[in-house]
Amino acid sequence: MDYDRQCMSDRIRSVLTARIFDGTLKAGDRLVELEIAREFDTSQTPVREAFRELESLRLVDCVPYRGTRVREISEREMVEAYTVRGALEQLAAELAAPLLQGDVTEIRQSLGLIHAAAREGDIEAYARHNMDFHRAIVVASDNEVLIHSWERLAFEARVRLHLRRHNEPNLSLRALEHDPVVDALEIGDGKTAGRLLREHAESCKHRWCERVRDADSQTDTNSPDVQQMNASCLS
Amino acid sequence: MDYDRQCMSDRIRSVLTARIFDGTLKAGDRLVELEIAREFDTSQTPVREAFRELESLRLVDCVPYRGTRVREISEREMVEAYTVRGALEQLAAELAAPLLQGDVTEIRQSLGLIHAAAREGDIEAYARHNMDFHRAIVVASDNEVLIHSWERLAFEARVRLHLRRHNEPNLSLRALEHDPVVDALEIGDGKTAGRLLREHAESCKHRWCERVRDADSQTDTNSPDVQQMNASCLS
DNA sequence: TGGCGAAATATTATCGATAATATTTCATCG
DNA sequence: CGATGAAATATTATCGATAATATTTCGCCA
Known part of the structure; x- marks a missing residue:
């Protein structure tokens, strides 16, 4: 069949x-x-x-x-999604660490591609490999329900939205936040890996908020509406 | 219109x-x-x-x-869902505590109904009020994405499944696990409330696992399949 | 008797048309 | 002029029928 x-x-x-x-x-x-x-x-x-x-x-x-x-993705929803993502990935890391048994080759490979994309300033590739990296950790949790919940956040759309918002001034710097996560997973320290991932989500969220604030204050007089902002981001 | x-x-x-x-x-x-x-x-x-x-x-x-x-809900998926639920509700409590500003009247009301249902051994009512209790905390987080993710776990079906699995021997004892959560929320201690909720989810999960094991060992010879088990649970 | 394959049956996937509803246009009136 | 509301238009919701596919039945043969 x-x-x-x-x-x-x-x-x-x-x-x-x-x-x-x-x-x-x-x-x-x-x-x-x-x-x-x-x-x-x-x-x-x-x-x-x-x-x-x-x-x-x-x-x-x-x-x-x-x-x-x-659907419009409001600034507020973006922030909310980062928060939930942080919690889910924290859980994923805690579950994944003992299962991986130190074998983080696949995850480290994604990390390598992230750094490469960052060096070349290739935003599309960065977004793709970044998703692969985070997904690899979530999948390693071996919890189907968790994987499904995470996928449903449809973070892909949001990550691209985020990176295009403005040209990321320092993609490489941002990429570095991923390294200690893998190190912690490698030695089986899920708690630390989880905490780092959550902090990573928080820092992404804050960077996003700052940019939105900057963009808003620039165009304050004629275009304060979030709707317009999102439309242009996705284009 | x-x-x-x-x-x-x-x-x-x-x-x-x-x-x-x-x-x-x-x-x-x-x-x-x-x-x-x-x-x-x-x-x-x-x-x-x-x-x-x-x-x-x-x-x-x-x-x-x-x-x-x-859809069949496998034993494994049940366990996975409890795990994710624990993490989501932990986050919800942490977010909700500062927003509630000590006002837990609504949550405490649900809690009262849970205890009442437990006393009367009304499993249907217990399941309903239990859901209301947990939902109230999640909604209080004021994070739409979180609320949506939580609702999607479709925990209602699973809770009923769980309670009907066998007649809960001590519904009142189980209900008591909720009280310290509300106390913590009332004094604004989201960290503790969150930890307690997560532990609560874990303990529900373990009770569930024990029962499944018991039921399996009873009917070991002729019906070891989870599929059949779930079908009968939902009936 | 039991396995095999072709017809018969059951069911899903899609179609083209129509009914129901929302939106727009535009003539009329105050 | 601007408001109003009825016709015209656009679009969605549903229908009944047919095509595509899966499952079952059953006769045939080894």
Whole structure:
């Protein structure tokens, strides 16, 4: 049997997800069912199903009889997500440390790629490898529910949003925060690794807040709205 | 405008959710689209949309061209969920404590109802008020992302499953674990409240594990499969 | 008797059309 | 002019039917 079978609705969902992640679809953009149906040369039905899934991933908002739009990610939600992420990754590190038994080769490999991307100033690559790094730790916890909860934060979108906000002045400096985490995991010290990861999340959050404040004060007179800000970030 | 508008698919979703929670639909049960469509006197389309939402709530499993079933909740997943729940509620307490400013009236009210239900041996009421208690703390964190992550654990189903596993020998004793949490919150000690909540989740997890072990050793010869176990628990 | 494969059956995935609802346009009136 | 509301338009929600796929039944043969 063909288990890789893909329904039309699944294809549509992945394409739309990718577009939201890569910024082709910006926060607030309207998604019209028949338009997308035409694009995929299909009927309305699979498009609607795709929308429902995107909605439960919190990537879009559906309002009955009024349509579907790419969800705004408010500054507040961003901060909240960092907080939750910190707690989940702390737990992940604590669970992962005894399971890894000192074998952090995979995680250290991601770390190497992070540093390389930082040196070259490649923001896209940095974001990707950064996600891989954090995901590797979460997956190492071997707790499916935790992995699922973490994935649902859809941090990928948020990380890219974050890095594009302004050109990160010092990507390499930021990358260095990851090193002691791996060192702690290697010697099986989950508590320390967890604490460091949580602090890392907090420091990312604070950097984000500072930037938003800076950006707001610059454009204070004519554009104080978060909605606009997010739209431009994702583009 | 009528913002309470309910689509057919939403109605179907809520009814099916309720049936899964209250045990009318048991783990493993098949859900046939046209059967449900007939029952609600509607077409297949809204039923399918409802299924998609239930799937993203992890209440059912959909396999392309093979149908939809109520999801099994394995023993392992149960344990994993307790672990994640502990971490999320710990964070919630830490965030909530400074915001509550000593006002724990609502939380203490839930606690009273928990004790009352425990005294009367009313398992349904205990489960309900227990959820209200924990939710009240999570909501008090005022972190939407955290609240959402916690709700998604769909702990309601799991708590009922847990309590019905066998008649809880001492509901009142168990209820007492909640009291020091509220005391800590009242004096603004979020760290302690959080630690206690996490320990509470751990102790629930361990009680659960012991029971599963007991039940397994009893029926060891003819029914060692978790699948069957969960099915009967939900009934 | 038991395994194999083709028809029969059951069910899901998708379609094209229509009903229900929201939004826009625009003529009318004060 | 600006407000108002009815028609026109756009879009979503649902329908009934069909195509695609999986499962079952059952006759056939070794």
